[in-house]
Amino acid sequence: MDHHLTRISKRISFTLRHHPDKIGINLDQYGRVDLNSFIRHFNQHYGTPISEPLIRKIMRQSDKQRYAIEGGTIRALYGHSIPVKPLTPPKTPPEVLYHGTTHAAARLIVDEGLKKMDRDFVHLSANRRMAVQVGKRRDPKPVIFQVEAQKAAKDGILFYPTESGVWLVDAMPATYLKII
Numbered sequence: 001m002d003h004h005l006t007r008i009s010k011r012i013s014f015t016l017r018h019h020p021d022k023i024g025i026n027l028d029q030y031g032r033v034d035l036n037s038f039i040r041h042f043n044q045h046y047g048t049p050i051s052e053p054l055i056r057k058i059m060r061q062s063d064k065q066r067y068a069i070e071g072g073t074i075r076a077l078y079g080h081s082i083p084v085k086p087l088t089p090p091k092t093p094p095e096v097l098y099h100g101t102t103h104a105a106a107r108l109i110v111d112e113g114l115k116k117m118d119r120d121f122v123h124l125s126a127n128r129r130m131a132v133q134v135g136k137r138r139d140p141k142p143v144i145f146q147v148e149a150q151k152a153a154k155d156g157i158l159f160y161p162t163e164s165g166v167w168l169v170d171a172m173p174a175t176y177l178k179i180i
């Protein structure tokens, strides 16, 4: 995806995950906002105008699905810091999931488990390749944790799927984690 579209995509994510107030919109409890209203406010705030076809082009060209357009609304699929409820109910996860992180964080995670830090949920990856990509944002040689997801689910931890290969959980105790 070219630099221009990447910049717009980051602004859309920033708005829908963290700061809808910055462009003067409110999200509903699931993080949704009317698509036309979103586009209107976004364009009033930022110089570069966007449109529904442009958003759909970004969605087609992205390495990851970051937002969804449904029934005339748009929402971020994951990554929120403002409180939102998952739109999809919890589901039994695959046998294992993954989490990529820095060496510094990993030293704490082996004792404390995964915490949501500044976001609403802990983010887990469906496969190792995705976890490596996530971890590489902050560490050139990230540490990869394998998560015993089904065991955790049997013990009562709720796993929320997204359409992005990202699974959301409230927290993940260290007992279900191992470095691979």
Ligand code: HQG
Binding pocket: 013, 064, 066, 079, 100, 101, 102, 105, 106, 108, 109, 112, 113, 114, 115, 116, 117, 118, 119, 122, 123, 124, 133, 134, 166
């Ligand atoms: C770490 C991006 C210390 C955790 C990505 C991570 C993802 C702890 C950092 C999505 C900890 C939080 C989310 C503990 C967890 N002590 N550090 N107990 N527990 N951490 O950005 O999972 O490209 O909030 O390991 O690709 O890195 O923007 O979470 O390093 O899918 O669409 O605290 O955001 O997606 O960092 O990334 P983040 P994340 P986009």
